[in-house]
Amino acid sequence: MEARFGKKEKLKSKKEIDLLFTAGTPITQYPIRLIYHTKTIPSHCTTVAVSVGKRNFKKAVQRNHIKRLLRESYRKNKYIVQSDTTPNFNFMFLYIGKEIPDQSLITAKMKKLLQKFMSKECAAN
RNA sequence: AAAGUAGGUCGCCUUAUCGCUGUACUUAUUGAUUAAGUAAAGAGGAAAGUCCGGACACCAUAGUGCACUAUAGCGGGUAACGCCCGUCCAUCGCGAGAUGAGGACCAGUGCAACAGAAAGAAUGUACAGAUCAUGCUGUAGUGAAACCAGGUAAACUCUAUAGGGUGCAACGUCAUGUAUACCAGCGCAAAAGAGCGGCACGCUCAAUGCUGGAGGGUAGACGGUUAGACGCUGGUAGUAAUACCAGUGCUAGAUAAAUGAUAAGGAACCUUUUGGUUACAGAAUCCGGCUUAUGACCUGCUUUUUUU
Numbered sequence: 001m002e003a004r005f006g007k008k009e010k011l012k013s014k015k016e017i018d019l020l021f022t023a024g025t026p027i028t029q030y031p032i033r034l035i036y037h038t039k040t041i042p043s044h045c046t047t048v049a050v051s052v053g054k055r056n057f058k059k060a061v062q063r064n065h066i067k068r069l070l071r072e073s074y075r076k077n078k079y080i081v082q083s084d085t086t087p088n089f090n091f092m093f094l095y096i097g098k099e100i101p102d103q104s105l106i107t108a109k110m111k112k113l114l115q116k117f118m119s120k121e122c123a124a125n
Numbered sequence: 126a127a128a129g130u131a132g133g134u135c136g137c138c139u140u141a142u143c144g145c146u147g148u149a150c151u152u153a154u155u156g157a158u159u160a161a162g163u164a165a166a167g168a169g170g171a172a173a174g175u176c177c178g179g180a181c182a183c184c185a186u187a188g189u190g191c192a193c194u195a196u197a198g199c200g201g202g203u204a205a206c207g208c209c210c211g212u213c214c215a216u217c218g219c220g221a222g223a224u225g226a227g228g229a230c231c232a233g234u235g236c237a238a239c240a241g242a243a244a245g246a247a248u249g250u251a252c253a254g255a256u257c258a259u260g261c262u263g264u265a266g267u268g269a270a271a272c273c274a275g276g277u278a279a280a281c282u283c284u285a286u287a288g289g290g291u292g293c294a295a296c297g298u299c300a301u302g303u304a305u306a307c308c309a310g311c312g313c314a315a316a317a318g319a320g321c322g323g324c325a326c327g328c329u330c331a332a333u334g335c336u337g338g339a340g341g342g343u344a345g346a347c348g349g350u351u352a353g354a355c356g357c358u359g360g361u362a363g364u365a366a367u368a369c370c371a372g373u374g375c376u377a378g379a380u381a382a383a384u385g386a387u388a389a390g391g392a393a394c395c396u397u398u399u400g401g402u403u404a405c406a407g408a409a410u411c412c413g414g415c416u417u418a419u420g421a422c423c424u425g426c427u428u429u430u431u432u433u
Contacts, residue, residue: 068385071144072144072385076144
């Protein structure tokens with residue numbers, strides 16, 4: 001099972017991110033919210049961005065830590081959304097909780113969130 | 126031993142698995158390149174606040190005067206400083222020590238609690254003296270200070286010294302490529318105008334038109350971008366800050382932003398045990414300081430008490 005998470009899979013373009021916030025579809029599995037949108041420019045893999053609000057976590061150390069946890073849990077569970085049939089999406093994960101989580105919590109929630117996403121997309125198709 | 130005081134050191138560690146970032150090498154591949162593998166690296170003492178000082182870049186090789194701002198014993202260090210070292214003085218403390226808006230009221234202007242008639246545009250009261258006479262002279266009384274006098278510049282001011290502006294989102298190159306705002310030359314001419322932190326100089330540009338070139342903004346890539354006023358050890362000079370010499374060591378460079386997760390073991394602390402906790406905190410052009418946040422440990426010295 002591939003569990004890499006390289007540079008290519010990171011969402012960088014400012015335009016794409018703006019589009020996500022204006023036109024993206026949100027799914028929430030507290031304390032994580034996923035916003036996603038189909039790609040405007042097609043490429044061979046899903047791109048992902050991660051964000052933690054400055055409002056809830058003032059210190060950069062805490063924000064960095066949570067972002068790393070989110071990235072790590074996505075890396076481990078991305079097999080759920082990886083298949084040839086799904087079209088390519090842009091993902092944006094937001095942490096909306098107010099306390100610092102630990103890895104096990106984040107991983108469990110991430111699994112549920114991704115499964116939710118899959119069932120929703122399959123129903124649409 | 127307790128209380129205090131000054132300074133220094135370190136900033137949890139090891140292994141395994143799965144990942145991230147750039148670098149080097151190998152293999153495959155391509156128009157560019159990309160992919161895989163291997164190797165050795167990969168947050169701090171404050172990376173923070175952005176408060177001072179520089180380097181570097183552009184604006185004129187950053188100019189002149191005024192204004193404005195900062196600094197202020199004396200001597201030294203430094204690329205530079207508002208930093209550091211030494212020293213004198215003042216204040217605080219029993220002391221080790223700490224603190225420092227410590228230049229100048231013989232330039233001018235202002236201010237001054239209580240007391241006092243009065244703290245300077247004032248001349249009082251009592252007594253004595255002088256005089257034609259007095260508001261003249263002396264003494265007494267208040268006060269730190271009472272007319273040939275002082276205090277005060279964390280009051281204006283004066284003196285000395287320093288300071289041009291904007292900041293790596295600076296700035297340079299490339300690809301893409303549209304109006305004409307861009308550039309070069311010609312022409313127009315002196316006025317008005319625009320730009321250069323405030324004002325005055327000064328400097329630069331200068332409508333419209335013609336000819337030629339070429340590309341702004343936005344988004345992107347690359348450079349700038351990390352080896353440096355660098356650390357450690359020894360020697361020499363110096364009370365010291367520091368300088369010089371010799372040896373030796375070090376390569377983080379991300380860009381919606383890498384340095385992480387899990388497991389096991391150890392260390393320290395807490396808890397009866399299970400177990401829990403491990404501070405402050407995350408590079409963003411780079412250095413020198415200052416300030417603030419914070420967990421331990423070590424050393425010198427002082428005072429008090431006890432013992433020998």
